[in-house]
Amino acid sequence: MKINRSGSAVWSGGLKDGKGAISTQSGALDAYPYGFATRFEGVPGSNPEELIAAAHASCFTMALSLILGEEGFTASKMETNAVVTLEKQEDGFAVTASHLTLKASIPDVDESTFQDLAAKAKANCPISKLLKADISLEAELLS
Numbered sequence: 001m002k003i004n005r006s007g008s009a010v011w012s013g014g015l016k017d018g019k020g021a022i023s024t025q026s027g028a029l030d031a032y033p034y035g036f037a038t039r040f041e042g043v044p045g046s047n048p049e050e051l052i053a054a055a056h057a058s059c060f061t062m063a064l065s066l067i068l069g070e071e072g073f074t075a076s077k078m079e080t081n082a083v084v085t086l087e088k089q090e091d092g093f094a095v096t097a098s099h100l101t102l103k104a105s106i107p108d109v110d111e112s113t114f115q116d117l118a119a120k121a122k123a124n125c126p127i128s129k130l131l132k133a134d135i136s137l138e139a140e141l142l143s
Helices: 036-040 048-070 111-124 126-130
Strands: 007-012 019-024 032-034 077-089 092-105 134-142
Touching: 032 036, 048 077, 048 092, 048 111, 048 126, 092 111, 111 126, 111 134
Parallel strands: 092 134
Antiparallel strands: 007 019, 019 032, 077 092
């Protein structure tokens, strides 16, 4: 099975004075603005790194749901936050890390099993496989 999804970006102008818009196939984003200031200066708007972070958090959480189900567990609630790091290097900028923080309520699972299953999801979710960055995980089991 092969599934294709798409996103697009439009850009006009130079790096610092230009403006762009991001759209997704689903319409979740429709010409949503982004630019130098939203990426590097904290101005409200989107940027590629936050989109990667949202993709990683959602993919990891779905993967963990699958893995839990295969082991006979169902989460009451899982909340995942991803922080993607963009760093300037000698040859330009690079995304160097994605740090996942998970808070989960899962009935009847012990801490060791939870940590093992979360690590398996981190290693095997499709977005983790896509990223060539150091991916770290903090997983907290809530009672």
